[in-house]
Amino acid sequence: MxxxxxxxxxxxxxxxxxxxxxxxxxxxxxxxxxxxxxxxxxxxxxxxxxxxxxxxxxxxxxxxxxxxxxxxxxxxxxxxxDIDTHTHFYPGALDAVELLKSAGYGVGICTNKPEALAHQLLTQMGVRDLFASLVGADTLSVRKPDPEPLREAARRAGGHPDLCVLIGDSDTDRNTARAAGVPSVLVTFGPSGDNMAALEPEALLHHFHDLPELVAELIGAAA
Incomplete structure (x- = not known):
């Protein structure tokens, strides 16, 4: 997968x-x-x-x-x-996750937030079950930009670590994907969006409705 x-x-x-x-x-x-x-x-x-x-x-x-x-x-x-008073998902994010799952992709999260806090946030916002894997900063003995958390997130989502793409917003995410030998897509709508092009990811994401097509281009159709 x-x-x-x-x-x-x-x-x-x-x-x-x-x-x-x-x-x-x-x-x-x-x-x-x-x-x-x-x-x-x-x-x-x-x-x-x-x-x-x-x-x-x-x-x-x-x-x-x-x-x-x-x-x-x-x-x-x-x-x-007080973890979810001001937090909100970016427009189209959850719709994109659903579309990717419907297309047969495994979907997971690899974050440098402590795993328990990431789990708490996603649970309180009612979306934890959308993601087949969740690897946090302390899940393993290493964290991003070491590639192993990304690889483990892919494995736990049911996939092969060489057949994944990382969606992120920072040089940490770009470097993680590069170390893992897989493509990265960096979002341009976050606080550092104007700086993402300089990191030379395989693709930039300006809106989540474009993500399924980008993923298909970068890693092909899901098995």
Whole structure:
């Protein structure tokens, strides 16, 4: 079986609002108030919890690595407590997943979000069952851009790891696909969309309704 593996944050869904809220919870606890700005700092949010803490602490002139490490568990707890208030799927994303499944592709997720949080988010939003696999940052001993999480997501979705395509939104996703020797499709509608062409993926995705055709061109019809 051929498989289509998606990144989650910034690819299938805009999760930045809830991530930024969790980071600001930490900054308020430190006495800095709300440091990160919704919308403006969306790209920072989609680079992960430690990046948000690092960026915010540097903004207020209080950065040190120990503080980032100390507050990271608090950020994860705050995010888990309020994980889907602002999060929304990009237009057409779930329709594209359904179309790919109907065409015979295995569909899964490979994310650098901790697996439990990814599972919680997808479950609370009522879509966990749409995806045959879910590999997170801590599912294996390595994470993207190591290619093994992508390969494992393909295997768990019922496919051969050489017959998959990765849909993502970052240099991490581009490098993961390249290391795995498979095509990547990078979305242009996320916070870093204007920078995706420079990464030279096999294809750019401007709207999800174009995805089934792109997938067919890149890895052929599903077995």
């Amino acid at each position: 051929r498989t289509v593996i998606f990144d989650l944050d910034g690819t299938l869904a805009d999760t930045s609002g809830d991530l930024l809220a969790a980071a600001n919870h930490c900054f308020r606890h430190m006495g800095h108030g709300d440091v990160l700005v919704h919308g403006e700092d969306a790209g920072v949010a989609l680079r992960g919890g430690r990046m948000m803490l690092t960026h915010g602490l540097k903004r207020v002139g209080a950065y040190d690595d120990a503080t980032v490490q100390d507050y990271y568990p608090m950020l994860l707890e705050a995010y888990s407590d």
